[in-house]
Amino acid sequence: MQISANLKNRLKNADKIVFLTGAGISAESGIPTFRGENGLWKNFRPEELANFNAFIKNPDLVWEWYQYRREIVRKAKPNSAHLAITGFQKLFKDVTVITQNVDNLHTRAGNENVLELHGNIEKNYCIDCKQRYDFTDFSENKKGVPRCKKCGGIIRPDVVWFGESLPQDIFRKAENKTMQSEIFFVVGTSAVVYPAAGLAYLAKDYGSYVVEINIDTTDFSYSVADEVLLGKAGEVLPKILSLAETLRK
Ligand code: BJW
Ligand code: ZN
Numbered sequence: 133m134q135i136s137a138n139l140k141n142r143l144k145n146a147d148k149i150v151f152l153t154g155a156g157i158s159a160e161s162g163i164p165t166f167r168g169e170n171g172l173w174k175n176f177r178p179e180e181l182a183n184f185n186a187f188i189k190n191p192d193l194v195w196e197w198y199q200y201r202r203e204i205v206r207k208a209k210p211n212s213a214h215l216a217i218t219g220f221q222k223l224f225k226d227v228t229v230i231t232q233n234v235d236n237l238h239t240r241a242g243n244e245n246v247l248e249l250h251g252n253i254e255k256n257y258c259i260d261c262k263q264r265y266d267f268t269d270f271s272e273n274k275k276g277v278p279r280c281k282k283c284g285g286i287i288r289p290d291v292v293w294f295g296e297s298l299p300q301d302i303f304r305k306a307e308n309k310t311m312q313s314e315i316f317f318v319v320g321t322s323a324v325v326y327p328a329a330g331l332a333y334l335a336k337d338y339g340s341y342v343v344e345i346n347i348d349t350t351d352f353s354y355s356v357a358d359e360v361l362l363g364k365a366g367e368v369l370p371k372i373l374s375l376a377e378t379l380r381k
Pocket of ligand 2: 258261281284285
């Protein structure tokens with residue numbers, strides 16, 4: 133893996149780093165990505181499951197799909213990419229993790245300053261009275277969508293579906309950290325879902341050095357990335373961390 137003098141220089145001197153992560157960072161934990169050969173959506177169109185209308189039309193189906201994914205997530209463990217980020221957080225002054233993932237693995241790895249743009253699959257709320265419920269409240273209930281204990285409304289996962297707004301306070305924090313960043317790592321995302329993908333362009337506009345880490349090229353590789361490091365996140369990130377440790381001694 134070739135790392136440029138530019139990136140080495142930033143790794144030596146930077147204080148503020150952002151990681152924008154997507155499903156690819158959790159792939160080595162055994163959590164399927166969305167798109168691509170082995171993706172969750174290989175046999176579905178995303179709109180069939182990941183939007184509110186689909187949920188209202190067939191809440192049991194959508195709920196069961198999330199219960200199935202929760203089982204996978206709960207059995208999964210953070211991998212060396214998530215753990216490397218904890219290492220970056222020890223080495224650099226200000227490290228933020230902006231994630232599109234709902235799997236909670238960053239937090240379980242001990243990452244701090246995690247901004248979840250698309251929610252968290254372990255959480256739920258009632259679509260009518262907004263009462264919040266944990267995953268554990270329903271873990272035994274595998275069949276069909278549960279009902280709110282307060283008002284009888286349908287319970288939905290606390291994730292952001294297509295056509296829904298991202299949590300505004302979290303997105304604003306993500307924009308601020310992005311604009312201040314000196315290195316902006318984009319890890320394991322296909323870069324097609326907005327507004328999350330737009331953050332990489334914002335980073336670049338504000339002078340950050342954009343580094344893409346992915347097993348494959350994406351739209352970013354040919355547009356916004358200053359440097360593309362092809363490889364598995366769980367292999368590439370520990371290498372960059374160890375280089376940064378040497379450079380900052
Ligand atoms: C590895 C690896 C390894 C594998 N190491 N790498 C037209 C243009 C622009 C925007 C729009 C448009 N039409 C509509 C929109 C807006 C829409 C959008 O972006 N659509 C595009 C898809 C066209 N966006 C929205 O609707 C968002 N809201 C919004 O815009 O609000 C404003 C609004 C309000 C009202 C009306 C209209 C607008 C919301 C987006 C919500 C996305 N939600 C999901 C589901 C979450 C819940 C769940 O988990 O079920 O979030 S969709 C899904 O995609 C999920 C992900 O977070 C997101 C991104 O996917 P990600 O992470 O990139 O995964 P993959 O699978 O795509 O890629 C994996 C990558 O990893 C690949 O590149 C691999 O190569 C790589 N990889 N192994 C490193 N080991
Ligand atoms: Zn309710």
